[in-house]
Amino acid sequence: MDIVLTRRRVLTWGALACGAAGFHPRAGFAADAGEISRSAESIHQEPSFTARGVRVYGALLDARQFDKIVELSGVRQQMHLPARSSQINPRPGGAFALFGGYITGRQVALIPNALIVQAWRADSWPKGVYSIARFELVEHDAGCRILFDHNGFPRGEAESLASGWRAHYWEPLQKLLS
Secondary structure, eight states, rough: OOOOOHHHHHHHHHHHHHTTTTHHHHOOOOGGGSSSSSEEEEEEEOOSSSSSSHHHHEEEEEEHHHHHHHHHHHHHHHHOOOSOEEEOOOOOTOOOGGGGOOOOOOOEETTTTTEEEEEETTSOOOTTOEEEEEEEEEEETEEEEEEEEEEOOOOOOOHHHHHIIIIIIIIHHHHOOO
16 A cells, blocks of 8 residues: 655654654754854843832833933933933834933834833944843832843843943932832
């Protein structure tokens, strides 16, 4: 008896064979060495604010409010920035330039009052290198907490970035919203 191998038959037999053998797709294939970055670092922080998510979201995406954050952080004086040094397009795909253009990027995803995802870079990084900064706003009884994740930045930058987020974002944002 001749068996005609059709695409459907091959796929069906393959699926049956894998299922019978207890095949688990996640564990079944090893990644090539070039597929995994061993040089990426990441940051996770969870700052809390007494303000609601709508205010936190607005402060991070409104250029005038962000200029107040820059002022409260002391960076404007240190870097000799003009009073209006922030440019923010608060739409998906919109560009932003913060701290006089030292930080630039694009809004990747925005869910009003709940989520901000940005392609984010520092001017000191190699050209074309962007990281992902993700701000998830979670309401709680006393206000809002940001579940913040930053990854994909150049190796060796984690400590400086983590302290920068605290000193130049979270602490002045707390002052602004108090």
